[in-house]
Amino acid sequence: MSEGIPWIEKYRPKSLRDVIDQEPIVEALTGLLKTKGIPHMIFTGPPGVGKTAAAHALARDLFGDRYVEDGHFLEINASDERGIDVIREKVKTFARMIPMAGPGFKILLLDESDMLTAEAQHAFRRVMEQFSATCRFILAANYLNRIIEPIQSRCAVFRFRAIDESGVRKMVERVSKSEGISVEEGALKALYEVSEGDLRKVLNVLQTASIYSRTVTADLVYRVVGFAAAVDVRRMMELALNGKLDEAKRVLRQALYVNGVSEREILNRMYAEVFYIPVREVDKARILSLLGEIDYRISQGATPEVQIMTVLATLQSASQALK
Ligand SMILES: Nc1ncnc2c1ncn2[C@@H]1O[C@H](COP(=O)(O)OP(=O)(O)OP(=O)(O)O)[C@@H](O)[C@H]1O
Numbered sequence: 562m563s564e565g566i567p568w569i570e571k572y573r574p575k576s577l578r579d580v581i582d583q584e585p586i587v588e589a590l591t592g593l594l595k596t597k598g599i600p601h602m603i604f605t606g607p608p609g610v611g612k613t614a615a616a617h618a619l620a621r622d623l624f625g626d627r628y629v630e631d632g633h634f635l636e637i638n639a640s641d642e643r644g645i646d647v648i649r650e651k652v653k654t655f656a657r658m659i660p661m662a663g664p665g666f667k668i669l670l671l672d673e674s675d676m677l678t679a680e681a682q683h684a685f686r687r688v689m690e691q692f693s694a695t696c697r698f699i700l701a702a703n704y705l706n707r708i709i710e711p712i713q714s715r716c717a718v719f720r721f722r723a724i725d726e727s728g729v730r731k732m733v734e735r736v737s738k739s740e741g742i743s744v745e746e747g748a749l750k751a752l753y754e755v756s757e758g759d760l761r762k763v764l765n766v767l768q769t770a771s772i773y774s775r776t777v778t779a780d781l782v783y784r785v786v787g788f789a790a791a792v793d794v795r796r797m798m799e800l801a802l803n804g805k806l807d808e809a810k811r812v813l814r815q816a817l818y819v820n821g822v823s824e825r826e827i828l829n830r831m832y833a834e835v836f837y838i839p840v841r842e843v844d845k846a847r848i849l850s851l852l853g854e855i856d857y858r859i860s861q862g863a864t865p866e867v868q869i870m871t872v873l874a875t876l877q878s879a880s881q882a883l884k
């Protein structure tokens with residue numbers, strides 16, 4: 562039984578051939594594989610569309626199944642590391658020796674590279690230069706404009722796009738066949754809608770839905786997403802009220818990027834919850850008007866995560882005012 566495995570792992574593409582809906586990129590990468598002339602690359606695009614997955618698939622196609630164990634490929638997550646010095650040391654150790662077998666270089670994936678400050682990126686660029694004889698770098702990033710120009714100009718840039726409805730259908734068919742579940746046509750449309758072309762969300766919502774029923778309906782999809790929203794938002798607000806902003810942020814990111822909860826839904830739930838939280842009435846009023854304000858800002862294109870964090874910070878200070 563494989564119930565314990567998250568589907569986002571179970572259905573991670575093993576080869577570039579399994580990557581859904583990014584044809585121009587898959588074609589270009591497959592071409593590079595043939596010549597073994599891999600440049601430094603930037604994979605950019607929205608969440609859950611195959612950037613990290615494609616980097617792994619490429620490495621597996623190039624080096625074989627033991628691409629990690631045999632030391633051909635290393636993934637570093639920029640947001641996990643405490644600084645550029647730690648990253649530099651890891652690269653150094655990794656890039657020092659080239660395995661005898663293989664194309665004569667290794668591949669290093671710097672995931673979430675747009676989390677590095679500009680200063681750290683400049684230092685990283687020097688690291689890239691220092692080790693480019695033995696190492697090809699892939700930088701994954703949601704926002705290309707947060708990558709400094711000197712790095713961009715040394716990399717081939719691949720722009721991943723949100724998965725379209727037919728891509729979501731392909732993934733849902735792959736999964737439902739292998740899991741023996743049935744997904745109604747309306748549910749497929751609902752999955753596409755709530756995921757906004759993010760296959761990580763598709764897989765997470767579908768896996769949760771399948772626990773409730775082997776036949777997945779649109780209604781079930783919405784209930785799963787809504788249920789996740791209610792639980793998450795309450796927890797997130799409690800954490801903020803207790804001064805645990807970092808943890809609140811983690812819950813927020815999980816809701817937004819993993820569970821497929823829309824910012825609209827989160828704001829609505831926050832609105833409803835405000836009436837029950839232990840802060841002064843004046844602060845409640847202030848928080849309600851702030852919610853209205855950020856609702857507007859988001860509609861004008863502001864980043865939901867950043868905006869919602871300002872409300873959580875206000876919650877934190879409002880609860881401190883009581884103490
Ligand atoms: N194009 C795709 N083809 C097949 N599976 C995909 C694709 N995109 C995403 N997936 C599935 O979703 C999971 C998450 O995708 P991945 O980690 O590649 O996203 P990402 O683009 O790197 O997102 P983020 O910006 O959040 O890092 C994968 O493990 C895989 O199961």
Ligand SMILES: [Mg+2]
Pocket residue numbers: 612613614672673701
């Ligand atoms: Mg990724």
